[in-house]
Amino acid sequence: MDRHNLIHDRNVGNRSEAFELYDDIPATSVKSRTLGDLIEARYSRRDTLRGLLGVSAMGAFFGSTATLAPEPVSASATPDIAHQPGTKPFAFTELEWGNDQTHHVAPGYRAEILLRWGDPITDQAPEFDVMNQSAHAQLQQFGYNNDFVGFLPLNPEATRGLLCVNHEYTNEEVMFPRLGRQDKVDFAGMTATLIEIEMAAHGGSVVEVERDQTGNWAVNREGRMNRRISPLHSPIAISGPAAGHPRLQTHADPSGRSVIGTLNNCAGGMTPWGTWLMAEENFHGYFWTDRLHPDGKPDLSHQSEAKQLRRYRAPGRWYGWGKFHDRFNIDKEPNEINRFGWVVEVDPKDPNAEPVKHTALGRFSHEGAECTLSKEGHLVVYMGDDARFEYLYKYVSAARVTPGSKGSTALLQDGTLFVARLEEDGHLNWLPLTHGLGPLTAENGFASQADVLIDTRLAADALGATPMDRPEDVQPRGDGTVYVILTNNSRRKAHQVDAANPRAKSRFGHIIEVKEDQGDHAAQQGRWEILIKCGDPSIAEVGAEWHPETSENGWFGSPDNCAFDAEGRLWVATDQGSRWNKTGKSDGLYAIETEGVKRGLSKLFFRCPVGGELCGPCFTPDGETLFLAVQHPGTDGTKSLKGFARASTFEDPATRWPDFDPKMPPRPSIVVVTREGGGKIAG
């Protein structure tokens, strides 16, 4: 064969499996550690469930975000509550686990469809016509695979607001008729037109929504702030220490300061001043090369940045964009890839404001970018690099958030990026990724801070950061507490087990709780503790650890996104990928007690239709509304669905959720959850 597709060569079942498989390619030199007696003692089931760290530091700094924030704090930022956060027990009747063609929510709640892929989001937008799609129409319609959801209130009651939604990626086999999986056939069926539609379906949407007197939420298509952002049409500025660097310069942009678009926007965050952070995750998958070895792997021998490309597992060739757009072909435009993998800031209230890629926050597979404030009012952004054996990061701004300031430019351009080392004894050290400090020097390949940031993974390797089991969402609570979601890592071998990643072949993941020193998110030290180890607690070999009252419904595998509600309580969504049959359960949303005697107790609240993962849990500030994003319904692992047992296509999907119209394929959608009769979710 003259041109192999990597995914095809490795016999991958669908795109999710490709994501999982490519995480398997070792890119770090993983340190080997021994699980000693100390760790055994520290992480015994009894001690974990008791919660060794206690709650004494909690609440010490609560409310500062609200005090300092110049504008209403977004729903995904720190909640402002009177009592100690997370201490109010969840009050709802647990949902039964299962897996079928539709969604389910706990008894006493409503879960309504609010926005679907293709829904018009402006008054001029055409109605969705799935058989006659165009990029022009898609750019006025809600995009594909909704992931992060932020809510920015537009009135004091927060009954009107802007939904800020990421559209992570596309599934051509259920988007377009008569196409099937294209990554298996070297994208032979992907025309330039289809690829432009794919590109238009990526990125993000700003959509005004409003709750009426009866408690129903609806989209306001006439909202003047409604807009789409995409990798096809949106100019984006580049800021910070790497802006303008020769490694960011291209034929189309000799300045190195402006790039078209953002892609693979996974989770994200909202800043205290009301802007939206979109994290660019698996950017490497969008880049192409025509030069392949006979085994199908990229031939990088002609690339001057071969080392950096390998470290980022690029080019992935997950999409055929590079066949029609030279900038996505590294043979033709080698620097374009350096312009992706960043955190992008968008001002949702100004539809004319150009988004900005902030290089100071580093370049890696950003899962999310959740914000809080330090005790002295510095912006702190927590971030995971979602790939096996990658790292946990945080960014601390040099300046403080000041009331009334817009804040964004200085705060996200000038600061310190840290990477985490989780010590065996439960201490956590934040190591600064600062040029000139330690090994980050020209002799070691880092000529400037721009190099440290463009090659963040290499810099973090040099500092000896702790390779983790795929860091997904990282959620700070404002009181110095942080939850780190580690989704799974089936490639960790026994000799690679360490205290913070305690299971070899970790198929179900775990959640770590961090307490920053003095309850201060700017601290350079802290302590960490495992909150739960996921998986079926009834199977001893799994090694799961939950509160013993966690039911058959409540345990889960592969946590991914998370959020706090208005009470500061933790909610976790799952993404098991194509291998959900390891649990037999649909992905869903779980409420997890973190304080007191119930610490580690998990309860199922919502579950997805088959083949979908759950993203974007986002509560309104009053705690009465929950927005959920059901991503790629009907696609993941449908060969494991009894009675279906085959891969989904446009013509033959495992579910047609949410329309259940025989002419419509499944559509990724936003679901809005409220309590029947009104009131706070989970009491």
Ligand code: FEO
């Ligand atoms: Fe896009 Fe790591 O989930």
Ligand code: CA
């Ligand atoms: Ca995710």
Ligand code: CA
């Ligand atoms: Ca989150």
